[in-house]
Structure formats: structure tokens, C-alpha cells
Amino acid sequence: MSEDITNPSPLSNQRICFYGAGAMAEAIVRGILKQNLIEAGNISMLNRSSEERLTFLQKEYGVQTILNGITQEQLLVHADIIVLAMKPKDAVTALEVLKSHLREEQLIVSVIAGLSIASIKQLTSEKQPVVRAMPNTSSTIGLGATGVSCSPDVTDSQLEAMKAIFQSIGYCTVVEETLQPAITGVSGSGPAYVYRFMEGMISGAQSLGLSYVEAKQLVAQTVLGAAEMVQITNEDPAELRRKVTSPNGTTEAALNVLGEFQFAEAIQAAVKRSADRSVELGAAIERSISQ
Incomplete structure (x- = not known):
């Protein structure tokens, strides 16, 4: 992958772990790689049980999975950005498992409908930088519309990385979290x-x-x-x-x-x-x- 040295990607040298490997996670990975924002080897994907799904993603995109002989814990611990992309019903259990593997400087990005920043912090750490995002299904063809909200502890560099992620799959706008229901009502649904x-x-x-x-x-x-x-x-x-x-x-x-x-x-x-x-x-x- 050739990279513009004068204008490096905000994701350069970052490691991203997708906790959940469904259609939205795949769409984001596809967008990131299409825009040459990061090497495929710096992306890892986890899911709850489907080895067949992980096999496909590994072969299709060159991402890391537990099939590479790396444990789920290792992939989570070494990630700079963890994208929560599991089903809403699995979110609480997943976050309870995730908590013990987190470092305070890791950025948590959630694309789970209805899951608030406060809830994520309650299940992880009050000091954890968190981004809440609501992408829509058109993201799967690179024409998505995403509203994102950030906790106060998200750094400027993390904010730029987050923008790069969602701009790779369409239009992205930063809004106050109180407007997330409006984002869901307009572009999400x-x-x-x-x-x-x-x-x-x-x-x-x-x-x-x-x-x-x-x-x-x-x-x-x-x-x-x-x-x-x-x-x-x-x-x-x-x-x-x-x-x-x-x-x-x-x-x-x-x-x-x-x-x-x-x-x-x-x-x-x-x-x-x-x-x-x-x-x-x-x-x-x-x-x-x-x-």
C-alpha cells in the first residue's frame, strides 16, 4: 500500500479490532481498505461463534482473526481502537467480558443502536474515550450517512481517526449525543x-x-x-x-x-x-x- 508521506492517514500505525463481524463491520473494513487508510494486517475481527464467517473475512480482506493462532484477548489488548459491532442483545455481556482487557487510552467506537456513551462507560471505565456512531445500511456500498458523538475524553487524534473511519463509507457528521435519536430517525431508518x-x-x-x-x-x-x-x-x-x-x-x-x-x-x-x-x-x- 502506498501512502502519502506528506498527508498520512489518521489511522496510520493504528490497530483496529472489530468486536462483532456482521455486515456493518465488514462494510467499514471494506471502506477503510478501499481508501488505503490502514494495512489489512492491522485490522482484526472477532465474532461469537462462526468460524466459517471468520474464515471468509480473513481470506477476503486479509484481516487478523483467532484463526491466525492469536487469542481473542490478545487481539483486544493490543488494539488502539475497538469497534463494538455486535447485536444490541449481546452488548452488555460483551462489554462485561471486554472490561478486563481494556487500557484507558483505547478508543471504544460503538455502532450499536441505542447504546449510550454513559452505558458504555458504566460497563468499562469512566475514563474510557468513547465514540457512539449510527451508520446506515447504505454504508455497505460506500454511500452511508453516519452521525457520530464523542465523550469529552476523546483526543483530537482519536477524533480524526474516527472521522476517517466513517468518511471511508460515506458522509459523516459530528453531533451532540442528545441528537443521536434524530440521527436514527432520519438516516439510520x-x-x-x-x-x-x-x-x-x-x-x-x-x-x-x-x-x-x-x-x-x-x-x-x-x-x-x-x-x-x-x-x-x-x-x-x-x-x-x-x-x-x-x-x-x-x-x-x-x-x-x-x-x-x-x-x-x-x-x-x-x-x-x-x-x-x-x-x-x-x-x-x-x-x-x-x-
């Missing part, structure tokens, strides 16, 4: 809203005689083009909508129907319910810690 909208458009197209294949391609390109218009022109979506809505035209007629069904209100309510649910999940994790 957001792809599903768009897919549901696309399902409706495809069904509508089919009812007018288009084949499923034709409808799917037309809808996908329409959604992609609309998103690109927002990104490239930097115009407000409301302004772009007005520009394509002629008085008494076809688009206005369609938008009037959406208004009758309270389309905008439904989306707003969906975003809020997703955000509220993330708070509920976090509260459930906190209750499990106190039991």
Missing part, C-alpha cells in the same frame, strides 16, 4: 422509508401497464436523480419541488393527492417514532445493566 416509497411507485407504474423490471429501473433512476439534484445544486428540496411543479400540471395533481393522504405528516411521524424507539431500546439496555 431512512433508507427503509425510501424503499417503501419506491415500492409504492413501482406498484403504481405496474398498474398503468409497465413491467416490474421497467418500473423498478425507472423508479430507481428517478430517486437517484432527485437525490443527486439536491447534492449537486445544493438547492433546498422544497425549491426543487416548486421548479418541477407547473400550475394545474401533472406534478401538481399528483402532489395534491399526496397532500390528501398527509404524506409529509406521515413521514415526519415516522421519523419521530423511529427516534423514540431508539430511546426505548437504549432504556432497555440501561435497565439490563442495573439488574
